Amino acid sequence: MQMELTAAGSAAGFALTLLLVPKVAAxxxxxxxxxxxxxxxxxxxxxxxxxxxxxxxxxxxxxxxxVVCRTYATEFLAFTSAVxxxxxxxxxDDLKGLGPKTKPLLMTLSSVPILLLGTYNPHPVLPFxxxxxxxxxxxxxxxxxxxxxxxxxxxxxPVNGAMSGTSAIILAALLVASLLLGRDNAVVLSALTLGxxxxxxxxxxxxxxxxxxxVGSLSVGTALGALVVIGxxxxxxxxxxxxxxxxxxxxxxxxxxxxxxxxxxxxxxxLLPDGRLDANLKPEAPITLTRIILAGGPKREYxxxxxxxxxxxFSALLAVLTALAxxxxxx
Amino acid sequence: xxxxxGLYAILLLVWSSMMLGLCVVFGVILAARxxxxxxxxxxxxxxxxxxxGAALGxxxxxxxxxxxxxxxxxxxRSRPKEGEVT
Numbered sequence: 542m543q544m545e546l547t548a549a550g551s552a553a554g555f556a557l558t559l560l561l562v563p564k565v566a567a568x569x570x571x572x573x574x575x576x577x578x579x580x581x582x583x584x585x586x587x588x589x590x591x592x593x594x595x596x597x598x599x600x601x602x603x604x605x606x607x608v609v610c611r612t613y614a615t616e617f618l619a620f621t622s623a624v625x626x627x628x629x630x631x632x633x634d635d636l637k638g639l640g641p642k643t644k645p646l647l648m649t650l651s652s653v654p655i656l657l658l659g660t661y662n663p664h665p666v667l668p669f670x671x672x673x674x675x676x677x678x679x680x681x682x683x684x685x686x687x688x689x690x691x692x693x694x695x696x697x698x699p700v701n702g703a704m705s706g707t708s709a710i711i712l713a714a715l716l717v718a719s720l721l722l723g724r725d726n727a728v729v730l731s732a733l734t735l736g737x738x739x740x741x742x743x744x745x746x747x748x749x750x751x752x753x754x755x756v757g758s759l760s761v762g763t764a765l766g767a768l769v770v771i772g773x774x775x776x777x778x779x780x781x782x783x784x785x786x787x788x789x790x791x792x793x794x795x796x797x798x799x800x801x802x803x804x805x806x807x808x809x810x811x812l813l814p815d816g817r818l819d820a821n822l823k824p825e826a827p828i829t830l831t832r833i834i835l836a837g838g839p840k841r842e843y844x845x846x847x848x849x850x851x852x853x854x855f856s857a858l859l860a861v862l863t864a865l866a867x868x869x870x871x872x
Numbered sequence: 873x874x875x876x877x878g879l880y881a882i883l884l885l886v887w888s889s890m891m892l893g894l895c896v897v898f899g900v901i902l903a904a905r906x907x908x909x910x911x912x913x914x915x916x917x918x919x920x921x922x923x924x925g926a927a928l929g930x931x932x933x934x935x936x937x938x939x940x941x942x943x944x945x946x947x948x949r950s951r952p953k954e955g956e957v958t
Binding site: 667668669670673677678776779780783784787790791794795820822828832833834836837838848852855856859863866 | 876879880882883884886887890891894895898899902918922933936937940941943944947948951
């Protein structure tokens with residue numbers, strides 16, 4: 542019953558997001574909320590903030606499943622509240638612009654519902670070790686984890702379809718891991734998030750017809766963070782997100798500080814006259830995963846996106862192996 | 873795949889070191905009995921263990937960064953200079 546309900550909820554979220562994206566995009570276009578696709582020669586304008594459709598699809602599908610089956614109502618309430626807080630922060634950032642230090646700090650607020658409703662377990666299961674006890678430290682790590690996942694996904698959207706495509710791969714890995722480990726709440730949450738993200742990817746893939754905006758990337762990042770905390774998939778989540786964590790860490794350490802895209806000292810990637818992308822060869826440009834991918838030579842934008850997908854897929858396989866090790870050590 | 877293969881090796885290395893590090897931190901550092909366990913308040917011993925575990929975690933992150941930086945600079949250096957005929 543629960544499997545069928547999860548599949549139906551995921552399909553409903555997928556269908557709703559598929560229907561909502563064009564409507565939200567048209568609305569944003571009318572309101573002048575457009576972003577320039579800087580990696581195309583014509584620099585086309587693309588509707589921004591369309592990630593709002595993911596949030597609406599996700600919240601609707603979680604609500605639908607909760608109405609039918611109340612088993613995980615508290616967990617789902619914490620998850621949905623966290624995503625909505627992130628969406629609100631993302632929307633403010635898209636509309637008004639938050640400072641580079643304010644945004645990560647505010648993102649820790651998305652952990653409040655999880656901490657208040659107590660939907661975490663301070664005994665994470667680790668591969669080869671089994672269950673551990675982190676009674677005092679764990680609640681302190683939850684806000685940090687939420688801020689890290691949200692901001693890592695926010696920074697992981699350098700080319701068309703990158704954020705939505707890699708998120709879908711990470712969610713698929715978390716779904717497989719939660720099935721292996723028998724974490725029913727995480728099975729439902731990952732499937733319900735996967736539906737809307739896949740639908741958004743349909744429009745966001747190369748060449749993008751819509752951009753997610755911070756409202757989308759911060760919400761998806763928060764959904765991933767909330768999912769790993771609620772579903773006790775901490776290590777699996779870190780492994781699945783290794784390319785995104787690597788990207789965020791490289792940017793922060795090479796720039797030496799937090800900064801906004803608009804105030805970036807030098808762009809990591811440059812557009813060549815033939816439409817290909819190449820790594821910026823200036824030493825002062827920040828090191829990003831895209832710049833590393835392009836270090837060997839110029840590539841088409843979709844080739845960069847495919848490389849990001851392959852790297853995430855590799856991490857996703859390692860994440861499933863990690864889940865297998867956890868399964869072995871918890872038996 | 874040119875210039876990217878090394879990234880997979882880095883991810884594999886980071887993953888293996890993470891698995892090993894988790895075993896060391898949680899299986900050895902946090903679980904081991906130390907000589908001053910009896911004489912020191914339990915909170916202090918716990919804090920010491922957490923700090924030691926966190927220090928190992930930071931060292932792991934730092935090594936990851938150094939490895940990625942070194943890989944990036946090596947690939948950039950190996951590519952032909954702009955305008956150079958290969």
